[in-house]
Each structure stands twice: as structure tokens, then as C-alpha cells.
Amino acid sequence: MHTSFFKKIALLLFVFSTVHFSFGQNIQLSKNTHVSVITCGVGNESYTLFGHTAIRVQDTTNAIDVVYNYGAFDFNTPIFVMKFIKGDLQYFAVAHSYADFISQYQHEKRSVYEQELNIPVDLKQKLFDNLNTSLTSGESHYTYKFIDKNCTSMVVDIINKTLDTIAIVKNTDTDITYRTILYPYFDGHFYEKLGTSIIFGKKVDQLGTQIFLPFELQKSLEKVSFQNRPLALENKTIIEFKNEVPMSWWNNPYTYFIVLSFIVFINKKSIDLFYLSIMAIIGIFFSFAGFYSLHLELGYNYNILLFNPTLIGLLYFYWTKNKKLIYNLALLNIVLLVVYFFFIINKAHLVLVLPLVVCSGIVLVRLAIQNKKRIPIII
Numbered sequence: 258m259h260t261s262f263f264k265k266i267a268l269l270l271f272v273f274s275t276v277h278f279s280f281g282q283n284i285q286l287s288k289n290t291h292v293s294v295i296t297c298g299v300g301n302e303s304y305t306l307f308g309h310t311a312i313r314v315q316d317t318t319n320a321i322d323v324v325y326n327y328g329a330f331d332f333n334t335p336i337f338v339m340k341f342i343k344g345d346l347q348y349f350a351v352a353h354s355y356a357d358f359i360s361q362y363q364h365e366k367r368s369v370y371e372q373e374l375n376i377p378v379d380l381k382q383k384l385f386d387n388l389n390t391s392l393t394s395g396e397s398h399y400t401y402k403f404i405d406k407n408c409t410s411m412v413v414d415i416i417n418k419t420l421d422t423i424a425i426v427k428n429t430d431t432d433i434t435y436r437t438i439l440y441p442y443f444d445g446h447f448y449e450k451l452g453t454s455i456i457f458g459k460k461v462d463q464l465g466t467q468i469f470l471p472f473e474l475q476k477s478l479e480k481v482s483f484q485n486r487p488l489a490l491e492n493k494t495i496i497e498f499k500n501e502v503p504m505s506w507w508n509n510p511y512t513y514f515i516v517l518s519f520i521v522f523i524n525k526k527s528i529d530l531f532y533l534s535i536m537a538i539i540g541i542f543f544s545f546a547g548f549y550s551l552h553l554e555l556g557y558n559y560n561i562l563l564f565n566p567t568l569i570g571l572l573y574f575y576w577t578k579n580k581k582l583i584y585n586l587a588l589l590n591i592v593l594l595v596v597y598f599f600f601i602i603n604k605a606h607l608v609l610v611l612p613l614v615v616c617s618g619i620v621l622v623r624l625a626i627q628n629k630k631r632i633p634i635i636i
Contacts, residue, residue, distance in 0.1 A: 287318035296475040298368030308471035310409040322355040328408035344551035350397030368497045372489040384419040435461040436605045445502035454606035458558035517616040529620045533568045540564035562597035580628040587625040
């Protein structure tokens, strides 16, 4: 992972400890206070593909210009990777100076946009107090969930809590699925797109009625009203960079098709078995993640019909020379492939996984033919 990311986390953790001291006591904001939602652009690193959301409080009278960010976590957490997979990794909020915040995004060449909240001073004070209470009391600690609980949803929640009503709601793209909403963010990142397509299960095929991405919140704020007036003023560009789609010699659909074509046309049993073993191992991981993880996005993963753990049996039966079981297991998986195809025919990732379906189908048919019991002809 990029070293700048670790530096950023270290900076956030440092500022986190200093902000508690700085804003531990109540501060009365002036009438010159501006409170705004900050939307940060996407980057090319995997952790920046969806952007970021934060809240800015600016009061020149009190020399306050601070950004509250609900997207920090501690890399020193014991068994960090397993906690991340399981879905019980704790995220928390930090607050840091606006100057440091902007400097970091300028360094990463990521755009930053601002929407000032059109609310009275008493509600600005209430939001400021809620943010500081969230930091000092531990309320800002939360268990991260990709759709249901993240840096964007936490910002939505604390603003709605402050306004004492569900003012911010999703009002764009509610007629398409979460899976479809995610896809444009993967431009130039083919294997990340393929990976999320196959590891995510039934939940991401639901209609995207919740705000879970920064730019969804930005678009929704443009249409939301509070007390008979727009909740947010006009979107303002702080810094803007052209988001260039990265070019990679391997991370593209061409290598995907080349590898699968090689497997299909080389027609070697050892390669076929190796391919099916890889598919089975991925399926075993999906099974483990589905039962072990608390991430609802990983549950009910019907893609296991394609990445079927039983395929590993083909390798075992090949070495034990049990042609009958190879034939039966190959037929079973061909049937499951057909079921899978009709199940995903109206899903957003059909085109992405179709080459895998075709490749697996051809390999399985070859194995079935090679191991079919020959009926002797008596003359």
C-alpha cells in the first residue's frame, strides 16, 4: 500500500490526540461561523476510489478552521486483517486543521469541493458541540460497514441528529442497484471491479436507497430543503484536478481475456485442473468470508455457483483416477453454471463474469467427455 497513506493515518492519529485538548471545552461560535460539508475527489489508490466526506467548521472570530473526519482507523489494531475481513474493525473520527487537510489532498492531487450548510447560528453551534462531544465521548467510534456505516453515512447521521429530523435523504439514483452505482468508480481498475463483483453478494443487488458514497451525498445536498429553504448553498470548488484514468499493462480486460483464451485453446488437462482448482480455492474463501464476516455485503453470495468449492474434488479424483466421480462432479458443476447464468442474466456484473462462465463451461465439458464411461459395442 502507498506509503503516503500510512503517513496520512499517522498524521490523523497525532492530530486526533491534540484536538481533544484544543476543543475539550465548550466554545461559543460567532455569527461569522460557516459550517460546510467537504467532498473529496477520487484517487487511483484502492482506498481512494470512492472519495471521502468530512465536515468543516470555520469561525474567523475565534480563529477556528477545523475539519472533522470519520474515516480514521488504527493499523496497530491486533489481528488487523482478520478484523477487517470479519467486519468488526473500529473506525473513529479525528479533527485536524483545514490547512493540513487541504495540503494532504493537494499532495495527492485529489479535488476538494465544499457545500456550506444554510442553517442558523444556533444549529451551527449545536452541530459543533455534537462533533466535539462525539470526539471526546467515544461516540465517534463505530464498526465500519461498506454501505451502512462509513465516513459519509456518519456525516449524514450527525447532521440529521443536529437538525432533529431526517433532512438529508437519498434523492438520486434510487432506481438502480448499489452494484451499478459502484461501477463508474472503477474506471482504469478492472480487477478491482471484477473482484468486488464476485465477492459481493445479494445485498449490493438491492436498489441504492441509502447514501453511502461522498458524491451521492453531494448530489443529494443540492436538492434537500430544510425549513423551506435549501439546506446547502451552491457547491464550491476548493481545488480541482483532472481525474486521469490510469493505464496499466496488466490491470485491464485484455489480460483477462488473454488468460482465459489461453486456458480454452491450449486444451491441456493439467492447465484445466489448475484453473478449476483456483476457482475452487476462491470459492472456499467466499464460503469462509460469508460465514465468518459480519459484512452483509459478503453474505448470500450466489457467485459461489461459479466459484464452486466442490471443484477441488476434481483434482483429488484425477489423482485417484476415479473417472466416474470426475464425470459426475463435472456434470453437477455444468448444471450449476447454467443455473448461475440464468440467475445473473439481469445483474449488473453479467458481462464481467460471462467470460469466466464460458471458460469454466468449456473446461468442465472437456473433463466430462474425457472421463465418460465408454459403452462397449458388441459385434
